[in-house]
Amino acid sequence: MAEGLCADTLPGITVAKLGTRPADLLDHAQGYAVLIIVDAVCCPGEKPGSLIEMDWFDPARPALKSEEALSTHGISLGRQIDLGQSLEMLPPVVRLVGVNIVQPEIGRLMTEAVRKCIPEAVRVIRQHAIRAKSGTE
Amino acid sequence: MSNAKNPKENRKRTIRVGALARVEGEGALHLVMSGSRVEEVRLEIFEPPRFYEAFLQGRDFMEVPDITSRICGICPIAYQSASCYALEKAMGVFDQLDTPIQKLRDLIYCGEWIESHVLHMFMLHLADFLGYESAVSMARDHGGIVRRALRIKKAGNAIVELLGGRSVHPVGMCVGGFYSCPDPKDAASLLPEIKACLADMVDLTFFLAQKVTYPDFKQDYEFVALCPDDEYPMNLGRIKSNKGLDVDQQEFGEAIEERQVEHSNALFSAIRGRGAYLVGPLARLNLNYEKLHPVAADLLPKVCAAVGKNLPWDNSFLSLPARALETVHALALAAEILESYEPPSRCRIPIAPRAGYGGHGTEAPRGVCWHEYRTENDGTVSFARIIPPTAQNQMCIEQDLYEMAKQVVDLEDEGAAMRCEHLIRNYDPCISCSVHFLKFERTWHEDPAKSRS
Numbered sequence: 001m002a003e004g005l006c007a008d009t010l011p012g013i014t015v016a017k018l019g020t021r022p023a024d025l026l027d028h029a030q031g032y033a034v035l036i037i038v039d040a041v042c043c044p045g046e047k048p049g050s051l052i053e054m055d056w057f058d059p060a061r062p063a064l065k066s067e068e069a070l071s072t073h074g075i076s077l078g079r080q081i082d083l084g085q086s087l088e089m090l091p092p093v094v095r096l097v098g099v100n101i102v103q104p105e106i107g108r109l110m111t112e113a114v115r116k117c118i119p120e121a122v123r124v125i126r127q128h129a130i131r132a133k134s135g136t137e
Numbered sequence: 138m139s140n141a142k143n144p145k146e147n148r149k150r151t152i153r154v155g156a157l158a159r160v161e162g163e164g165a166l167h168l169v170m171s172g173s174r175v176e177e178v179r180l181e182i183f184e185p186p187r188f189y190e191a192f193l194q195g196r197d198f199m200e201v202p203d204i205t206s207r208i209c210g211i212c213p214i215a216y217q218s219a220s221c222y223a224l225e226k227a228m229g230v231f232d233q234l235d236t237p238i239q240k241l242r243d244l245i246y247c248g249e250w251i252e253s254h255v256l257h258m259f260m261l262h263l264a265d266f267l268g269y270e271s272a273v274s275m276a277r278d279h280g281g282i283v284r285r286a287l288r289i290k291k292a293g294n295a296i297v298e299l300l301g302g303r304s305v306h307p308v309g310m311c312v313g314g315f316y317s318c319p320d321p322k323d324a325a326s327l328l329p330e331i332k333a334c335l336a337d338m339v340d341l342t343f344f345l346a347q348k349v350t351y352p353d354f355k356q357d358y359e360f361v362a363l364c365p366d367d368e369y370p371m372n373l374g375r376i377k378s379n380k381g382l383d384v385d386q387q388e389f390g391e392a393i394e395e396r397q398v399e400h401s402n403a404l405f406s407a408i409r410g411r412g413a414y415l416v417g418p419l420a421r422l423n424l425n426y427e428k429l430h431p432v433a434a435d436l437l438p439k440v441c442a443a444v445g446k447n448l449p450w451d452n453s454f455l456s457l458p459a460r461a462l463e464t465v466h467a468l469a470l471a472a473e474i475l476e477s478y479e480p481p482s483r484c485r486i487p488i489a490p491r492a493g494y495g496g497h498g499t500e501a502p503r504g505v506c507w508h509e510y511r512t513e514n515d516g517t518v519s520f521a522r523i524i525p526p527t528a529q530n531q532m533c534i535e536q537d538l539y540e541m542a543k544q545v546v547d548l549e550d551e552g553a554a555m556r557c558e559h560l561i562r563n564y565d566p567c568i569s570c571s572v573h574f575l576k577f578e579r580t581w582h583e584d585p586a587k588s589r590s
Contacts, residue, residue, distance in 0.1 A: 019305035020210035023256055027291040075260055075272075082273045087280050089287070 001038055004122035013129045025080040026089050034093040034132040036125055037077060040114070041098030048102050049113030051121055056081060056094035093137055097125050149176070154554050164566065166557055167400070168542055175542040180534050180561065182401040193521040198224045198490065198512050199312055205508070205523065206306055209567060211256065214249040214297065215501030216523075217310045218242055218372055219508040224312045226387070226495025227512045228488045237481030238314045239372065240474050241300060245310065246371045246499070247471040248296025251289060251334075252304070253502035254418075254460045254467075257565045258345070259286035262457060265559040266349045282344060285337045289464070292334040295327055296471055314485030324478045331475060335432065335468040342436055342461040346443035351454045354544075354560075356537060358451060359408060360420035361529075363500050369428040369466055370421055370500045377424060379449065382408060387496040390509050390522065393529075406529040413532035416504025417564065418459040423449040430473070433466040453537055453563040460502075460565075490516025501526050503565050527566045534564055 005015045016028040029035050041052050043062070054061045084090040099117045131137040154166040169177040189208055193201060205220045206213035221242075225231040259282065260272045269275035276283040294304035299319050301307020309315050361382060365374030376392075377383045384392045393414075395404040408414050422429075426437060426448055440458050441447050450459065492514045498507035504526030511520035541560045545553040 017303075017305070021305050023260065023290075024294060024304065026287050027294055075256075079271070079273060083276055083283070086273060086276045087284055087287075089284070 001118050001121055001125075004118060005125060010126065010129055010133065012133055022077040022080050023075040025077060026084050026087075029084055029090050032091045033135075034095065034128065034137050035091045036128055037081075037094065037096045037098075038121070038125060039077065039096070039098050040101045040104060041096070042102075042104065043098075043100045046100040047113070048100055048111060049117045050100045051117055051124065052096070052098040052100055053124065054096050056096055057085075093132070095128060097121055097128070150550070152550050152554050152557070154558060164561075166538070166554070166561065168538065168553075168557065170542060170546060173543070173546045175539055178535050178538045178542060179400045180531055180538065182403045182531070190521040190523055193510075193518050196518050198228065198510070198516040198518055201510070201518060201521075202310055202312060203308060206308075208523070208525070210305065211253050211567060212249055212501045212503070212506075213306055214245055214301070214310070215499055215506040216508075217307070218246060218499045219497055219501075219506045219523075220510070221310060221312050222372065222386075222497035222499065223495040223508040223510050224512070225486075225488075226497060227493035227510050228312065228491060228495075228516070229493060230313060230486045230488055231495070233486050234314070235481060235483070235486075237479075238485070241315060241318065241481070242310070242372050244471055244474045245297055245300040245307070247467040247474070248293045248298075248300070248304075250371075250467040250502050251293030251464055251471070252297065253293075253565075254464045255286050255290040255293065257502070257562075258457060258460050258464075259283060259290075259341075262562050262565070263345070263349070265555075265562060266351070266457070282341065285341060289334045289338055289341075289468070292327075292330050292468075295330070299323060299327060311485060313488050314483070316484065318480050318484045319478070321478060321480060324475050328472060328475045331468060331472045335465065335472060338461070338465050338468055339432070339436065342440060342458070342465055343443070345461045346440040346458050349457065351444055351452065351457070354452045354454055354537075354540070356451060356453065356533075356540065358419075358453075358533065359411065359414040360423050360449070361408075361414045361416050361505060362420040362424045363498065363505065364424055365428070367428070369425050369430065369463075369470075372499050376498060376505065378408070378414060378420075379424065380411070382414075386498060387494075389498060389505075389507055390496055390524070393524070395524070395528075401531065403525075403528045403531060405531050406524060407532060413536055414529065415453075415533045416526050416529050417456065418463050418502075418504075419450055419453065419456045420504065421500060422459045422462060429462065430466045430469040432469040433462050436462060436465060453533075453560065456563045456565070490514070498524075503527060503567055504529060525567070527564070530564050530566070534561055534566070537563075 002015050002017050018024050043052055099114050099121055101114055128137060150170045152168040165181040167179040167181055201220045201224060202217040205216040208216045264271055264275045267275060297307050298304045301309040359378050359380045361378045363370035363374035364377040375385060376389045382392060392409055393406050394409050395406050398405050444458055492512055494511050496509040498505040506526055507524040509522040510518055513519050537560055538557055541557055545556045
């Protein structure tokens with residue numbers, strides 16, 4: 001997905017790959033108007049490969065299954081966002097764009113259903129980015 | 138207090154932390170006490186085996202550092218550098234490594250120490266000492282401290298990225314040196330931030346020394362670390378201890394023995410004929426304090442005065458100020474290397490594959506990370522053995538837990554478990570790549586023997 005976003009760079013947009021280190025999120029989050037987290041998500045009831053979008057700070061957004069899920073040293077993305085918010089180190093808008101998966105397991109390859117969703121996810125992220133750039137996000 | 142007045146004195150007590158929090162990987166704590174007597178202590182590592190040594194066999198020697206770096210997302214440089222040096226020995230080029238290449242290896246290691254130490258101190262461990270559940274809750278009261286720590290951690294990542302191409306699973310280092318060397322302009326552009334972070338880290342070290350209360354705890358450790366003649370240990374040096382171990386790098390694998398135990402998927406290491414030993418910042422500092430960078434050396438007596446204990450520090454809780462001093466050392470050393478940086482005449486030594494053997498350890502943030510390889514004529518790896526620091530510390534952790542269990546006998550289970558978890562985090566254990574939330578179970582059993590008495 002990062003490769004797709006980098007293929008046609010939009011001005012003012014930075015793509016950062018955190019790999020297995022959500023603890024590095026705050027290295028990249030400062031100085032921007034919008035932060036878009038792109039990740040695999042587990043949404044019970046949704047089909048694998050379906051696109052999930054939400055405003056992180058929307059009180060009505062679904063709760064995460066576990067704040068500690070798949071993190072190194074107990075520092076998950078959710079925890080890092082909490083930390084960033086507490087320290088005022090986050091942009092005012094934080095969105096999550098995720099692709100639904102069935103089960104996160106180390107070592108399993110991406111399924112075809114998830115892979116097929118990538119171009120659409122890239123398109124949606126770019127739209128958000130363009131809106132953020134024009135101040136309408 | 139008689140047993141009649143305190144019914145818990147008659148009970149066998151099992152404290153179990155099903156999944157340790159704020160450590161790297163999957164581990165559990167199992168503690169059984171009968172009244173005030175500690176019956177059983179186990180640090181259980183149930184993370185599945187990852188078989189790295191097995192799937193390195195048959196690979197070309199040049200592939201090894203990029204594979205071993207994947208062992209750890211936090212300290213990939215340790216695994217890269219240990220495998221590079223061991224394979225450089227196997228290929229017969231170890232003695233040809235130029236000073237500029239060695240300096241760049243020190244520089245990238247400084248980046249890893251800074252990033253890893255700061256992550257552990259301020260995101261994982263400090264909350265224990267200050268009485269918070271996590272860094273997030275700690276940040277509400279100590280936002281300035283956490284912000285400064287995050288800035289320093291970012292600087293560490295920037296150093297790794299400068300030489301490794303990226304901060305997560307870097308790819309710049311190779312057997313023989315580096316694939317490419319940094320542009321002097323890029324190196325120079327990092328310098329002001331590193332210097333600013335150094336000043337910040339000196340302040341934070343004073344904070345940790347003066348504002349944190351360290352529990353009384355003492356053990357008769359055998360400290361093991363690299364001990365170079367003329368520098369604080371990172372990449373090179375004989376491996377020594379405070380109890381007489383003094384071996385060449387290649388001999389370390391013979392000086393220790395690895396044991397399989399039922400309750401851990403990681404091998405337990407022990408000094409052959411003696412037993413447990415401790416690796417990591419406390420061991421490095423106790424054995425090499427006189428070689429700290431002058432900026433850190435200047436701080437040392439002030440830190441000792443503030444924590445009320447001169448070296449050697451035989452209290453594993455003091456690993457926190459030891460890490461702080463090492464972070465100051467790493468920032469000061471990084472600034473020095475960056476300031477004098479000129480691109481080397483060559484980034485790596487040309488290597489002709491050959492059959493060979495090499496063993497080498499480097500100082501991962503958590504302690505000696507030792508690798509051993511045999512290669513065939515075409516450079517294919519025929520044997521690999523990796524001894525990570527946390528495996529070496531397991532026996533010490535259990536011995537510490539045994540002592541700690543005696544100290545927390547009067548605490549309720551939850552408090553006792555928290556103190557034991559805190560102690561485990563002194564070691565910054567790096568079990569593997571994923572962590573679960575704390576799952577705490579407790580059971581009480583009548584102890585028939587005690588009940589009859």
